[in-house]
Amino acid sequence: xxxxxxxxxxxxxxxxxxxxxLIGMIAGAAVGLLLNLSLSTTDVARSEDIPTHLxxxxxxxxxxxITITTLTHDNVETVYEIGxxxxxxxxxxxxxKIDQPSLHAVFESHGQSWARQIGNLCKRLGGLxxxxxQMVAVPLIVTSLTVGVMGLGKAERLGRMFRRTMLYxxxxxxxxxxxxxxxxxxxxxxxxxxxxxxxxxxxxxxxSSLPQVLLGQLETLIPTNPIRSLAEGDFLSIISFTIAxxxxxxxxGGKTAETILNLAQAGFDVMMKMTMAVIALAPLGVMLLMLxxxxxxGSAVFSSLAWYMLAVFLALVVHACxxxxxxxxxxxxxxxxxxxxxxxxxxxxxxxxxxxxxxLPLTMASIExxxxxxxxxxxxxxPLGATINMDGTAxxxxxxxLFIAQLVGIDLTLGDxxxxxxxxxxxxxxxxxxxxxxxxxxVIVLQAVDLPVEKQGLIIAVDRIxxxxxxxxxxxxxxxxxxxxxxxxxx
Numbered sequence: 001x002x003x004x005x006x007x008x009x010x011x012x013x014x015x016x017x018x019x020x021x022l023i024g025m026i027a028g029a030a031v032g033l034l035l036n037l038s039l040s041t042t043d044v045a046r047s048e049d050i051p052t053h054l055x056x057x058x059x060x061x062x063x064x065x066i067t068i069t070t071l072t073h074d075n076v077e078t079v080y081e082i083g084x085x086x087x088x089x090x091x092x093x094x095x096x097k098i099d100q101p102s103l104h105a106v107f108e109s110h111g112q113s114w115a116r117q118i119g120n121l122c123k124r125l126g127g128l129x130x131x132x133x134q135m136v137a138v139p140l141i142v143t144s145l146t147v148g149v150m151g152l153g154k155a156e157r158l159g160r161m162f163r164r165t166m167l168y169x170x171x172x173x174x175x176x177x178x179x180x181x182x183x184x185x186x187x188x189x190x191x192x193x194x195x196x197x198x199x200x201x202x203x204x205x206x207x208s209s210l211p212q213v214l215l216g217q218l219e220t221l222i223p224t225n226p227i228r229s230l231a232e233g234d235f236l237s238i239i240s241f242t243i244a245x246x247x248x249x250x251x252x253g254g255k256t257a258e259t260i261l262n263l264a265q266a267g268f269d270v271m272m273k274m275t276m277a278v279i280a281l282a283p284l285g286v287m288l289l290m291l292x293x294x295x296x297x298g299s300a301v302f303s304s305l306a307w308y309m310l311a312v313f314l315a316l317v318v319h320a321c322x323x324x325x326x327x328x329x330x331x332x333x334x335x336x337x338x339x340x341x342x343x344x345x346x347x348x349x350x351x352x353x354x355x356x357x358x359x360l361p362l363t364m365a366s367i368e369x370x371x372x373x374x375x376x377x378x379x380x381x382x383p384l385g386a387t388i389n390m391d392g393t394a395x396x397x398x399x400x401x402l403f404i405a406q407l408v409g410i411d412l413t414l415g416d417x418x419x420x421x422x423x424x425x426x427x428x429x430x431x432x433x434x435x436x437x438x439x440x441x442x443v444i445v446l447q448a449v450d451l452p453v454e455k456q457g458l459i460i461a462v463d464r465i466x467x468x469x470x471x472x473x474x475x476x477x478x479x480x481x482x483x484x485x486x487x488x489x490x491x
Contacts, residue, residue, distance in 0.1 A: 017282070031294075032294025042112070056070070067081050067082075068106075093107075116295070122288040123289070126292060133353075140268070144378070145379045149247065150246050161380060165384060169389040173428060184315070221237070235357060235383060347479075360383065363475055367382065381481055391428075392470030412449060
């Protein structure tokens with residue numbers, strides 16, 4: 001006869017995952033700030049292991065600003081400044097590396113502060129966590145979407161879910177854009193700012209015009225090689241092919257459909273088990289990523305762009321904490337606070353990683369196991385949302401474009417702002433769920449109202465912080481949409 005385990009022998013309750021992630025985020029931010037304050041400055045003078053046409057290179061890495069001074073054999077001095085100011089020649093190290101690869105190599109080898117070195121190491125270690133999330137993302141989407149579509153049973157139900165999902169995405173993105181327009185017109189973050197030089201750093205658009213971008217998205221829906229799409233992680237192609245495959249399996253019916261469904265269900269169970277194992281590492285991964293951000297990004301640049309950052313942040317807060325909760329409450333009938341608690345692991349990971357695609361496995365696990373949304377809904381809505389529903393990105397683009405217009409002294413009319421709003425809405429659909437995707441698509445919005453594209457380089461220095469915020473809003477909107485569609489599907 002087996003003896004019952006006494007209450008005293010039971011293992012102590014574990015801290016909830018969202019609290020673990022939050023503690024990891026705070027700890028990473030605190031350590032990173034400490035490193036930034038104490039170990040972020042270094043001065044190095046080099047006369048060896050430098051380009052042959054130079055006699056000396058002076059390297060200074062301080063809080064958010066890198067200064068490299070070169071001296072030729074003829075005593076000609078050149079100063080390169082990276083980051084730190086609106087009028088800095090180079091917004092970040094990436095742009096400096098493209099223009100001056102040899103000097104960048106010298107800085108990488110000899111000029112980095114301890115804060116930057118430790119931060120970069122943490123970025124690589126935290127990147128391992130993101131790689132594991134990306135590892136499970138594609139098979140999880142394929143198996144989950146197959147099970148979800150085949151579980152719907154009828155094409156009519158799938159069509160109804162698709163229409164409702166797209167309507168939700170368009171409406172919430174439009175509301176986000178309107179919120180951004182109101183906030184940037186009220187705060188006027190770029191008014192009265194004087195810029196003496198132009199930053200040459202820009203991101204090139206994926207296509208030369210908005211119609212070409214949208215046409216490219218439509219072309220992506222029909223992959224020429226589904227296997228290659230799976231290998232490259234092309235989400236839109238994967239989603240469209242998987243849906244088509246599941247629909248035709250349903251049409252075929254019989255034993256074939258049953259076999260495919262059983263295989264997909266078994267694969268989904270395995271992938272969810274693997275995903276939960278990866279999620280257990282989320283507190284450590286988030287801590288490392290936050291440490292990198294806070295250790296390598298100082299406060300100098302934030303003061304010069306404080307009003308711009310405030311406008312973006314307040315607009316995102318209004319959309320995330322007012323608009324979406326109201327929709328969640330009155331359309332889905334869900335308690336916004338309880339739903340946010342359930343989704344907090346995904347939201348915190350999205351904030352630290354700045355990648356909605358990378359966070360997708362965690363989002364799917366949280367909404368099914370913590371928020372109680374059915375797999376038939378989540379498997380369809382979330383992968384599609386991570387690809388085309390970018391509320392935060394659309395909002396950010398309109399604020400950034402109007403900020404740039406204010407900087408250069410161009411007064412955009414109401415008609416111009418309508419063009420910005422519509423272009424941002426459509427461009428956000430084409431934005432990839434990866435870090436800094438909004439910057440790439442912003443070129444299209446700037447071109448739509450004839451604003452100087454090169455001015456985009458002015459905001460790159462603070463884009464990482466804002467990218468983290470808008471990615472969280474993107475994931476939060478996808479999650480709310482999933483709950484809304486699930487509730488409507490019950491009616």
